[in-house]
Amino acid sequence: MGDQPPAKKKCLGEDCPNDAGTLQCPTCLKIGLKDSFFCTQDCFKKNWRTHKAIHEIASGNANTPKPDPLTGYFNPFPKFSFTGPLRPAYPLSPRRKVPSSIPHPDYAVDGIPKSGRSLARSNKIEQLDATAQDKMRKVGRLAREVLDIAAAALRPGITTDEIDEIVHKACVERNSYPSPLNYNYFPKSVCTSVNEIICHGIPDKRALVDGDIINLDVTLYHDGYHGDLNETYYVGDKAKADPDTVRVVEAARECLDEAIKMVKPGTLFRDFGNAIEKHAKSKGCSVIRTYVGHGINSVFHCPPNIPHYAKNKAVGECKPGMTFTIEPMIALGKYRDVTWPDNWTSATIDGKRTAQFEHTLLVTETGVEILTARQENSPGGPVQIPAVENGTK
Numbered sequence: 259m260g261d262q263p264p265a266k267k268k269c270l271g272e273d274c275p276n277d278a279g280t281l282q283c284p285t286c287l288k289i290g291l292k293d294s295f296f297c298t299q300d301c302f303k304k305n306w307r308t309h310k311a312i313h314e315i316a317s318g319n320a321n322t323p324k325p326d327p328l329t330g331y332f333n334p335f336p337k338f339s340f341t342g343p344l345r346p347a348y349p350l351s352p353r354r355k356v357p358s359s360i361p362h363p364d365y366a367v368d369g370i371p372k373s374g375r376s377l378a379r380s381n382k383i384e385q386l387d388a389t390a391q392d393k394m395r396k397v398g399r400l401a402r403e404v405l406d407i408a409a410a411a412l413r414p415g416i417t418t419d420e421i422d423e424i425v426h427k428a429c430v431e432r433n434s435y436p437s438p439l440n441y442n443y444f445p446k447s448v449c450t451s452v453n454e455i456i457c458h459g460i461p462d463k464r465a466l467v468d469g470d471i472i473n474l475d476v477t478l479y480h481d482g483y484h485g486d487l488n489e490t491y492y493v494g495d496k497a498k499a500d501p502d503t504v505r506v507v508e509a510a511r512e513c514l515d516e517a518i519k520m521v522k523p524g525t526l527f528r529d530f531g532n533a534i535e536k537h538a539k540s541k542g543c544s545v546i547r548t549y550v551g552h553g554i555n556s557v558f559h560c561p562p563n564i565p566h567y568a569k570n571k572a573v574g575e576c577k578p579g580m581t582f583t584i585e586p587m588i589a590l591g592k593y594r595d596v597t598w599p600d601n602w603t604s605a606t607i608d609g610k611r612t613a614q615f616e617h618t619l620l621v622t623e624t625g626v627e628i629l630t631a632r633q634e635n636s637p638g639g640p641v642q643i644p645a646v647e648n649g650t651k
Contacts, residue, residue, distance in 0.1 A: 269297040271305045283309065304369050307443045307601050331463045335599045342454035342609025346598070347463035351419050354426045354447055356435050363435060363479050363558065369443040373557050383553060383561045385579030390483070391620060394555065394581050397434070397478055397485035398618050398629030402636070404428040405476040405487055408448065409637040414468040414494045418450035421474065422461035429478055437477035437484050437558055444602060449475035449488075456546055456587050456595055456604040456612050468494030471503060473614050477558065484558050486583050487630035490613040491638050502590055503611060504643045509541035510588040510613035511640060513566070517584045521576060521619055521626035527562050528572040534586045535568035546587035546612065548595050548604070553582045554618055567593075576621045581629070585616030 267278040278295030281302060286294035296302040302309075323332040331347040356362065365371040386394065407428045408421055425448040429436040436447035444460075451459035451473040452466070459473075466472060475488035490507050492498045516537050517530045535545045551564030562574050566586040591610035598605065606612050620627040632639075 267295050269301060270294060270309065271296055271301040274301055274305075276301070285310070300368065304443060307445075310599075329463070338599050340598075340609075341596050341605050341607055344453055344455060344605070345464070346460070346600070346603070347417075350445060350460070350462055351422075353445055354423070354439070356426075356430060356439065360430065360433055360435055361479070361482065363437065363441075363484075365441055366435065366439070369440045371441060371558060381561050381573065383574060383577070383580055384555055385577055386555060386581060386620075387579070390555065391579065391581075393481050393483045394485065394618070394620060394629055395627075397480040397483045398487075399485075400432045400434055400480055401476055401478045401485035401487055401618070402630050402633065404432070404434075404478060405474060405489065405630075406633065406636050408474050408476065409489065409491055412466065412472065412491055412493055412637075414470075415465050417463050417465050418452070418459070418461035418472070419463055421450055422446045422448050425474075425476060432478070432480065434478040434480040437479045437486070438475075441558060449473070451475070451603075451612075451614070453611050454606045454609045456589070456606060457549055457614060458602040458604050460600060460602055466493045469496035469500070469503075470494070471497050471507060471611065471613060475614075475616065479558075482556050484554050484556070485630060486554050486558075486616065486618050488585065488614055488616040489638055490615060492641065498641050499644050501643050501646055504641050505541055506543055506588055506590045506611050507613040508640060508643065509538055509543045510586060511615050512541075513537050513545075513586040513588055514584060514615040514617065517566075517586065518617065518619065518626060518628065521584075521621060523576055523578055523621060523623065525576045526572075527564055527574050527576070528570050530584060531565045531570045531572070532568045534566045538586070538588050541588075543588045543590060544593040546589060546593050546595060546606075549585075549587060551582060551584040551616075553580070555581050578621050578623050580621045581618060583616050583618050585614060587612060587614040 269276045269278045276297040283294040323336045325332040333345045334348045439447045446461045450461045470493040473490045477486040513534045545567045553560040589612040591608040594607040595604045618629045
């Protein structure tokens, strides 16, 4: 047999079809990992969030994660000081595909959102015309449909990755792109935030258990516009029987309702936080400050910012035609947060439970239209705080 030419190295970028160039990951070289080649600097940057988990696994200073002997799943961050009991369950499934026939947002390929950058710097808040408002109504209805489909599938034993697959397929069936997918390199089509996770939880192989709560944050991109909403759901019956769990979930639901009542022309954006924090405190809960509601239209995130805490410095007021989200994140304990090494998953600093609800809203001439409103058959809904022997917590 004659000598064969050496096989060309393939780029380590996820789903990258290119041959590798001479660029190697410098961190891999430092810790002794060879053959860590990428085709270009851009491809390397694009895959950094997921690639760097390899460093934690392979570093001589890190504990090598041990896969579960039954499932093969593992925690990729064994040295990280988690604030609560939840742990990631890797490996993640491959990124799901969206047919090219479906319009993609500008970040779908390289992960970098481009629209709205100058808008964000100027703090100009767009007021949509009638045509754009109708498109926002449609994408809001579609987003509600997808969230309801995903929520109906919740049960003990299902994994958050399976929920991601359900959301992804439902988006594609509606000729829509799941907005989170590759937005600033987010690897999945929906955010699934369980128990102490505030937001941006990455769907993985962990199975939900009776007693969990989970927030499903769904956004669709359809006909050039985004529609965004989320709700927190009880998994099984144990969560509904726990007074503290019900207290934080229902407080979050009520905080959003209290804020929406205020939406009308002339309301200051900073005033929503006053109402939200007042209600949260009345329920013995705190308000997360790091994350805010946001403008949304043809751009996923744009002005205005809508803080959810009191005495904030938000600038501006509601005017007809504006579309934005309000999405208070409410915690049983402290309001501060910690981000996992995946650079996305945000957890409460004390590991206590947290809940969130979100709607996309349109300011009208006389008030507000909830573009992602619940339907009569929408899963979930309010739950009464259960009584305990010595009263109610």
